[in-house]
Amino acid sequence: MIGVRGTVKKIEKAPRGAEIIPTEIKILNNVQHPLPLDPTALAPADLDVRLNSRILDLRRPESQAIFRIKHRTVSAVHDFFVSNGYFEVHTPKIISSATEGGAALFPIAYYEKEAFLAQSPQLYKEQLTSAFEKVFEIGPIFRAEESHTTRHLSEVISIDMEEAFTNAEGVMKTLEEMIVYIFKIIIESCAEELTTLKRQIEVPKTPFAKYTYEDVLKELRKNKIAIKWGEDITTTTLKTLSELHRGFYFITEWPTQSKPFYIQPCENNPKVCEAFDLMHSWIEVSSGGTRVHSKNLLIKRIKEQGLEPQSFEYHIKAFEYGMPPHAGWAVGLDRLIMVITGKENIREVVLFPRDQFRLTP
Amino acid sequence: MIGVRGTVKKIEKAPRGAEIIPTEIKILNNVQHPLPLDPTALAPADLDVRLNSRILDLRRPESQAIFRIKHRTVSAVHDFFVSNGYFEVHTPKIISSATEGGAALFPIAYYEKEAFLAQSPQLYKEQLTSAFEKVFEIGPIFRAEESHTTRHLSEVISIDMEEAFTNAEGVMKTLEEMIVYIFKIIIESCAEELTTLKRQIEVPKTPFAKYTYEDVLKELRKNKIAIKWGEDITTTTLKTLSELHRGFYFITEWPTQSKPFYIQPCENNPKVCEAFDLMHSWIEVSSGGTRVHSKNLLIKRIKEQGLEPQSFEYHIKAFEYGMPPHAGWAVGLDRLIMVITGKENIREVVLFPRDQFRLTP
Numbered sequence: 001m002i003g004v005r006g007t008v009k010k011i012e013k014a015p016r017g018a019e020i021i022p023t024e025i026k027i028l029n030n031v032q033h034p035l036p037l038d039p040t041a042l043a044p045a046d047l048d049v050r051l052n053s054r055i056l057d058l059r060r061p062e063s064q065a066i067f068r069i070k071h072r073t074v075s076a077v078h079d080f081f082v083s084n085g086y087f088e089v090h091t092p093k094i095i096s097s098a099t100e101g102g103a104a105l106f107p108i109a110y111y112e113k114e115a116f117l118a119q120s121p122q123l124y125k126e127q128l129t130s131a132f133e134k135v136f137e138i139g140p141i142f143r144a145e146e147s148h149t150t151r152h153l154s155e156v157i158s159i160d161m162e163e164a165f166t167n168a169e170g171v172m173k174t175l176e177e178m179i180v181y182i183f184k185i186i187i188e189s190c191a192e193e194l195t196t197l198k199r200q201i202e203v204p205k206t207p208f209a210k211y212t213y214e215d216v217l218k219e220l221r222k223n224k225i226a227i228k229w230g231e232d233i234t235t236t237t238l239k240t241l242s243e244l245h246r247g248f249y250f251i252t253e254w255p256t257q258s259k260p261f262y263i264q265p266c267e268n269n270p271k272v273c274e275a276f277d278l279m280h281s282w283i284e285v286s287s288g289g290t291r292v293h294s295k296n297l298l299i300k301r302i303k304e305q306g307l308e309p310q311s312f313e314y315h316i317k318a319f320e321y322g323m324p325p326h327a328g329w330a331v332g333l334d335r336l337i338m339v340i341t342g343k344e345n346i347r348e349v350v351l352f353p354r355d356q357f358r359l360t361p
Numbered sequence: 362m363i364g365v366r367g368t369v370k371k372i373e374k375a376p377r378g379a380e381i382i383p384t385e386i387k388i389l390n391n392v393q394h395p396l397p398l399d400p401t402a403l404a405p406a407d408l409d410v411r412l413n414s415r416i417l418d419l420r421r422p423e424s425q426a427i428f429r430i431k432h433r434t435v436s437a438v439h440d441f442f443v444s445n446g447y448f449e450v451h452t453p454k455i456i457s458s459a460t461e462g463g464a465a466l467f468p469i470a471y472y473e474k475e476a477f478l479a480q481s482p483q484l485y486k487e488q489l490t491s492a493f494e495k496v497f498e499i500g501p502i503f504r505a506e507e508s509h510t511t512r513h514l515s516e517v518i519s520i521d522m523e524e525a526f527t528n529a530e531g532v533m534k535t536l537e538e539m540i541v542y543i544f545k546i547i548i549e550s551c552a553e554e555l556t557t558l559k560r561q562i563e564v565p566k567t568p569f570a571k572y573t574y575e576d577v578l579k580e581l582r583k584n585k586i587a588i589k590w591g592e593d594i595t596t597t598t599l600k601t602l603s604e605l606h607r608g609f610y611f612i613t614e615w616p617t618q619s620k621p622f623y624i625q626p627c628e629n630n631p632k633v634c635e636a637f638d639l640m641h642s643w644i645e646v647s648s649g650g651t652r653v654h655s656k657n658l659l660i661k662r663i664k665e666q667g668l669e670p671q672s673f674e675y676h677i678k679a680f681e682y683g684m685p686p687h688a689g690w691a692v693g694l695d696r697l698i699m700v701i702t703g704k705e706n707i708r709e710v711v712l713f714p715r716d717q718f719r720l721t722p
Contacts, residue, residue: 001683001684001685003526028654028685028686029654029655029680029683029684029685029686030656030683031681031682031683032681032682035682053678055488055489055491055492055678055679055682056682058489058492058493059491059492063492064492067448067450067493068448071448071449071450074449075439075443075449078436078439082436087428087429087432088432088435088436089428089432089712090501090518090712091712091713092516092712092713092715093454093501093503093516094467094478094503094515094516094715094720095720096720096721106455106469106470106471107469107470108467108468108469108470108478109467109468109469110467110515110720111505111717113720115720117455117469117478124712124713127416128416128419128712130416130420131416131419131420131424131425132419132428139500139501140451140454140500140501142454142455144472154455154471155453155454155455157451165364293389293390294390295391314721314722315722317414317416317722318416319390320392320393321392321393321396321416321417322362322390322391322392323362323390324362324389324390325389325390350451351450351451351452351453351485351489352452352453352485354453354455356472359455359456359457359471359474359476360457360675361675361676361678
């Protein structure tokens, strides 16, 4: 690594249109040879090799492009929320008990007690709508995923929003607006980065297509895939679905039993609920819904999901102080970056990914 | 909790200058009586009682004012960095080994391995200057603090920056600029909140006063407080110091032995180093410095601090690929909010504080 002092001169035939006429050259630091990977290589090394020397891999033009797009996206998300009157919050990542049951938690030795890493700011953001009406948080969430897939990690950044006096329809609209806002900004300000990635994107048209869970099951049956009503739609199935649907689309009216306790069952048919997933091709980018806001229904739903109301004591209490009707969603920032950059492995778009087999660098 | 539909009419003598002439009133949710605390009370309940019912406490005008100021501060920090060309990063909170030794870490059961919660993004942000030159991160850090004080918590939000091709002097200037920028914005946009808090603040004058560690020791000796050279300045002592110095001031040229291994010793006197703390009265708001950028010196300093270079294998490797000279700092967001709002307990300015004795709500 060298430092050069000199005069910058415009030279048309120079690769970047200018050259430096040096008056002083100083060695700032030494570099070890050979490097574990060549940051200028056209054919990049295997992903694991690159992740082992990630700090060097980040100098590759492709990695630079990905993370410049990510930086710009986070800024856009921030601006979107602030300019629309949302209130930024930071909820605790160390929690005393499970947020929703089901998904595996990482246990922490917390002084003499046991605690866990938060898998979502879900319950806190819901409660906070009673104090600040419209809230958002951009922060890490932690899941002890046992499966090794191209779109799950143990630590990711979640973009969470929650809003009082609205429902699923309302926040789906906000989600569409945010996605459109981000795409416009990336297309405007990251043209060079998209070229480096050989990626062409367009501002998605709104409203996004909406299919109910029932619609999806019917469509899959036509394609000779049978899913039992109530079951989740697997990744393999989603890949079939994505051949039928390009771009962004919502799946709505999920079976109540398949979604967490805090989702509001539909009034006219409580077997399905006001939950939605936002998909892009086969990737789930976001999920959200209208939340339960009645204390009694909340306790009933907690029990129906096989959970103990005592574990949610503080959360339930918040529903005794006048909880507004509310709705919200969470977007996986890293998955959204996969969609924008066209990368098929989430590890490409996270600086230092964490999974069951990778805890370093 | 009720919903009212009707016509808003301007009425001068109404408390807020308007009244709603209702056409429809709907009960949105029930409220339990009596409430555990009165959110309109002039004399607020004890802090522990308030924190136990935090979601209700957050509706008090004073809490609303604090968190509106905090929200505005985070936005200002974000805008400051983005508009000055800093690159936003998210570094892992789950790490494989100690960041700097000394401070206590929370252990996590990470699949079959042991891992820890990051007490700082220090080493990652330093490495990232080699890929992105100027980086910042606003995120949680975790410290297993055994002491119960009014300015420490187990989980806080850290504002971290790191920059290539600069030194302590350079980043101290950036820190002054950011503080001034924040104060200007808060004074402009949070006048009502400051009034609620009965708080008057002024934009601090730059450059902030600078005292070396040596200066501080001399000054304390004059006030009959003896500190052995090399020892840290205790809180009690800082309180004496704060009677002599109002507002923001830097303490520079700390003993090398008292600071972490990654701080650059001064060239002409390696017993002291290019570290600084930014103080406001007796509160440490930030610490930072010029970092070591030579691999050999880094290994030497790690050993001198009684640590094992093997524990920092990945970090040291980053210094073999051409590490630029760099410097940076971390600001405790919550401490900065204490300074702005005049609150003397950090628990007042954190939504859901975590300490040795508090893990809920």
